[in-house]
Amino acid sequence: MSTIPFYVTVKGEPGKLGGGKPTYHPALLPRRKATEADVMEHLQSTYGIHRSDYKRLSIALQETIVYLLQNHNHIELGELGFIDLTVRSTGEDDPANVTTHNITKPTLHLRFSDVINRAIRLLKFEKADANLLKKTGKMHAKKR
Numbered sequence: 001m002s003t004i005p006f007y008v009t010v011k012g013e014p015g016k017l018g019g020g021k022p023t024y025h026p027a028l029l030p031r032r033k034a035t036e037a038d039v040m041e042h043l044q045s046t047y048g049i050h051r052s053d054y055k056r057l058s059i060a061l062q063e064t065i066v067y068l069l070q071n072h073n074h075i076e077l078g079e080l081g082f083i084d085l086t087v088r089s090t091g092e093d094d095p096a097n098v099t100t101h102n103i104t105k106p107t108l109h110l111r112f113s114d115v116i117n118r119a120i121r122l123l124k125f126e127k128a129d130a131n132l133l134k135k136t137g138k139m140h141a142k143k144r
Helices: 036-047 051-069 114-121 130-136
Strands: 003-011 023-028 074-076 081-089 103-112 124-127
Touching: 036 051, 051 074, 051 081, 103 114
Parallel strands: 003 124
Antiparallel strands: 003 023, 074 081, 081 103
């Protein structure tokens, strides 16, 4: 398994004049976004799933999730996890006054399965070397 590089950044204390006592934290380097093409290429080379099959499955899953959300607010996705629909709303003094206008923000939450969460806990991190820092334009924080 490859490692994920990080660099050291510094943070001050909130509300303290001059930043207060600095603390040093790891931060992930800027990374390239994995595109849909990257996903399709990996699925094809690793699992033999063709691009057309991935595309059809992707569209079908999207349409199925939208369809199921019309009647459910929780969708189990097996080994992937589940999707939850929640809403933020404003209140009224009288229940008769509550309408759809009280819903201010519907939000979808994707919760990953235990299998994926365990895999995330096993990820390896390492401090980025000088060459990688130079490529990304970052540098480790120096002690103040």
